[in-house]
Amino acid sequence: MIARWIMPAARTAFRQRRFVSTPKEVFTxxxxxxxxxxxxIFEYSWGSWLENDVVEKEKRRTEFSIKGLNDLLAQVVKPFQGSVLLPVAHNVSVLKDNVDLVKTGFSHIKQISSIHEGKHHRIYKLQLDHQEDELVLRVPYKLDSEVYTDRRIKSEAATMDFLAKKLGLNVPRVLAYSSVAENPVGIPFMLMEFKKGELLMRKWNPLTPGSVNDEKSKTELMSVISPIAEFNKKVTDLTFTHYGSLYFKEDGFEHIVDEPYVGESEESLKNRWVIGPTVEKAYYRNKDVEAAEIDKFVGPWTVEQPLKMVADLAQLELENLQKQGHDQAVPVYKKLAQVAEKLFDVESKTIPHMDALLAPRLALPDLDPMNVIVGDETWFIDFEGACIKPFLLSSYPKFVQYSGPKIFDLEAxxxxxxxxxxxxxxxxxxxxxRTRNQFYxxxxxxxxxxxxxxxxxxxVKLIKSAYLSALDAKTEKDYLYVENGLVELYTMWPHYESAAIVKGPNPLTFSEQELQAYETAFQDYQTELSSMPFAATGGWVPQDMFARLLEQKLLVEKNGSYTFDRDKLLQ
Incomplete structure (x- = not known):
């Protein structure tokens, strides 16, 4: 059914927030x-890159069809047949239970505001006629492969639905989504309800003074940590039947017959979700191997093989590195593949509650005060990359993550x-x-x-450190962090074997020459990073700072890239 275009001359206002304080309003x-x-409204404006600035900004250009979006919203209020997902438009899935987010009488979008330019996507707020409730349009940047974009959008929509419907958590309802660009909007997207409030990040001051258990600083820090920990507790309480990621069964996964968890009694939730391939980003990031090859290593995995995901990640990365000709990293990932399924003795009694730690549980990689909205209620957003894995192999939220030297008392x-x-x-x-915050x-x-x-x-932290480094590896030289974890494990393995934590004799071997080469390369990399401005952000500079550096002539442009004038910096 095609909706009649009711107001072809309707005007939509744009509000564009850049790094200036006053938004600019434009009518179209x-x-x-x-x-x-x-x-x-489509151009990236939140920062600039020291290298390949034009290319990086083009990847983050989020142009879409406003008319197509308007047509889609008009279609939502029409009657369609379906149980969970409605076929409202080409390559667009609409959640039947959430169509009330668009009120009867809708004719056009009144205003589109750009409210956030994040690391992975851009957020627009939509004001519609005939209703006060607003919507969010979230558009991913063109940073990932089509396969990964397809899976992560489908999985995130299903995960949010699961969190809201099964667990009853405060998560925005998803109205519609498309995981490909071939749709009326012209770009992959998610449409969901908008929640008003302030970000919990406004209360987070990780460098607030105060010793461990100092009452004032502890209260301040725990006011941010506690609600996130409590939410994570509710997320991880339920255990699943496989490892992987959640999807709607109707979203192309009808062939999966296994229930995602045991004991569902609510008829409307039976056969609603399934566990399919993982969408943990490391399995797709910077991959040159074919999609069919990737599919051999992304699950879903059975509950009897809790460490298989580690072995598969190592093997997938190994094949990718060999195809890319990255010879230095290949031996490192061979060692990781060799040790992967022996990292833990899954029957160990030394680690308490090993069965519970290995059980399939939902892991949310973006738990962060930036993704918590505090208003009349507390709402959690951004579930990109959510996956089901052993809690034993999960990492801490990045805002409290710290792997450096532990200092609990400066004087002592x-x-x-x-x-x-x-x-x-x-x-x-x-x-x-950093030590104190992780302790909290x-x-x-x-x-x-x-x-x-x-x-x-x-x-446990040391044993899985190489695996966690492999999950976080982004640049060509980040394999050195994986090697660092393996060297530490190689040294400690005899102690862990005698304590029945790892499985069997030490499978790792390092020659004296390998250890010397690693130590030199690792130290050189640390020196390189410490001497590179904005290395931690991949060369990205906030736009207000970038503008000041240019104005002060501290940055020099050449062929679309920028370098620092070190002489002026030292003046």
Missing amino acids: ELSDENDPKRAS DVEDYDKLDDVAKQQYEYMFY WELALNETNKELLGVISPA
């Missing part, structure tokens, strides 16, 4: 797809701390704050789920 005709005034743990200069003191203070996360875990407390063991 809904039917005029070629209106040049629209360009600013740092020799002659009071005699250090201010710069050295600041470095140790930073280590202390572990404290929250102890309060919410003691059964899973085994993950705080220093042995």
